Amino acid sequence: MNPNFLTIWFLICLSLQCVTTLASDPDPVQDYCIPNPKFGSIKTISHLLTLPCKNSSEATTDDFIFSGMKLIGNFSDTGLALIPVNPTVFPGLNTLGMSFVRADLKVGGINPPHFHPRATEIAYVVQGSVYSGFVDSTNRVFARIIEQGEAMVYPRGLVHFQMNVGKKPATIFGSFNSQSPGLQKIPSAVFGSGIKEELLEKAFGLSPKQIGKMRRRFDPERSN
Template sequence: MSPILAILVVAFFLYCVTTSASDPDPIQDFCIPNPKFGSIKTAHNGSLPCKNSSEATTDDFVFSGIKGAGNFSDTGLAAISVNPAIFPGINTLGMSFVRADLKVGGYNPPHFHPRATEIAYVVQGSVYAGFVDSTNQVFARVIEQGEVIVFPRGLLHFLMNVGDMPTTIFGSFNSQNPGLQKIPTAIFGSGIHKELLEKAFGLSPKQIEAMRRRFNPKRVK
């Protein structure tokens, strides 16, 4: 193989890898899913036929559902995730977002998004936030109102309100379906064999059962 051809092959391979590493680029101005063909929640890979552009309205591109906080969980977190299933205007645009509110002392446990990088903007309050890289180095500090932090794609990250007032955070993702796996639930609530968990974490059978009841009581017999 000639050097020039080898360079072209490598360049083509790198191009394919980088272009397949995120949502595909749209091939039209926008695509408002046509409800006649089903729900985007059940569509294959998020793909549904689009409405005719003449049928789209301004309301398709405006979302009012993050004016207030959502319902709070027992961790003091209220999160409203916005994706094309509830906001048709962002379908095929390769993005989604979330509003997260934290009570004083509230937290978002370690989790990751397998398909997206996240940028989080602190609207009000202050949070201890950070991520852990693949060498187990932690990058974390207190983020104040008006500051932004980025969580690289696929890396474990976390948030905790360390101030004396409620915190509001706006997060944006470079995928319309970033995915979410919370580490405690994935480990103790998924049904992994308890003997493996005992060995991996040095916990007793009783402690494993307690963790299972906490993170997925339906799986505990």
């Protein structure tokens, strides 16, 4: 972990305070809302869903502290490891209109094109060199290599991406102005969602064999 981790985390928290002033989630009506375990855990978070709060007198300091981002998560075949942080694992975030993610990229690893339908994201490079960018609604690309200590913003709903172009692993901390930003990966949405093959063949100029190969790659049920 970077030796300046605490300083970096403090800077991220400051940036989050700026983001949440324009939060896309409903404004909280109390100081905080720690979910009451009597009503079950948060299995699925919607931008409109909050669980009943437990009595504020039962809240503890531990409810507002999360230590699960100290270590790297599990890597995917694209060289990406993600640790998403929302009220599911961090109860103190509930109703506050924010969430986080730690992303680690192996050398050459990528975070494939994706978007968040309910949140703007700020990505802060803790270490490494990352080719980072997004595409606007006119298909204009805004991208460049960002280094340790730099940040980039991805407007809500726009496709964005990242790739480690350095010679060492890269670590990024992302913050969202929603406790449920949503995530839609473009390859999985297109080839792993069950869209009619004939349409995909016409849209991308691919043969049925090629479509089948892409579906096996991005649809977990077909790969088994």
